[in-house]
């Protein structure tokens with residue numbers, strides 16, 4: 001029998017269900033996460049996720065520009081983060097200057113960023129983040145997304161009043177084990193975010209080879225249930241001396257398979273689908289959102305990741321164009337409704353193999 005046809009009946013059943021955009025269950029996601037990486041079934045999952053995203057998001061490529069506001073040796077000591085006291089990479093606390101932040105934000109705006117994601121370390125002063133949001137939102141016409149510690153309702157409303165439209169916050173894999181934060185506290189913050197009217201941005205992260213399909217699928221389903229604006233997959237990047245370094249790292253193809261499964265789980269809930277770090281494979285598997293990066297980063301050994309691992313907006317846009325996505329279209333994540341463009345508008349004819 002040909003290896004191409006038929007696909008495994010169980011996988012076919014899940015794909016048929018996923019096509020209706022209603023999402024798939026945790027058990028179904030686990031089944032897909034266990035598929036052999038280069039099997040026809042795994043590629044069928046990626047092909048369907050690709051089609052779902054290109055149709056639902058109208059071929060838009062989203063560029064959400066991460067700007068890390070400060071470096072420090074953070075005493076929360078999350079094991080996957082390079083900005084910790086324990087890692088010993090950043091021993092001095094340092095904030096990037098107004099001039100530097102403004103220069104990054106303006107460049108991001110010029111290059112077509114759809115959002116500015118302002119990230120802080122865990123003990124950064126919340127009032128300072130509000131100040132930065134207030135003046136930056138007057139200087140640039142790009143939606144601001146906060147990425148900081150857990151917040152309460154009052155703080156969520158303050159973020160809105162100071163120019164923020166979104167908030168990135170994830171229940172990380174092995175939260176409470178590899179970090180000191182209880183899962184319940186992270187979920188409480190996510191509920192605050194959506195209740196006050198901020199867009200909730202999420203990712204299944206930081207994935208390493210040690211994470212089991214069950215725990216990954218659990219977070220995927222949580223993202224759909226709590227209404228994430230986007231929720232793709234980011235792998236863990238090990239740094240010198242990383243406490244989790246002995247596990248190794250997953251490769252981009254493994255991440256692309258997870259991106260695809262996450263897309264099927266999310267169904268018609270999201271406005272975009274992210275991956276990190278920027279890579280081509282995930283754009284064939286349902287991802288349409290990259291995070292260009294400057295400033296501090298938990299994956300970095302340099303204060304400014306723009307001088308290290310980070311890619312700028314223009315470089316990310318170029319990758320998207322190579323993959324048939326258009327970064328120049330308006331963002332679907334904030335005020336604009338999701339595009340209803342059909343597959344003929346968003347899938348170039350060079351992709352005859354789409355299901």
Ligand code: SF4
Pocket residue numbers: 074075076077078081082083084120121122123179298
């Ligand atoms: S992830 Fe955030 S809270 Fe955890 S150590 Fe890094 S900066 Fe601190």
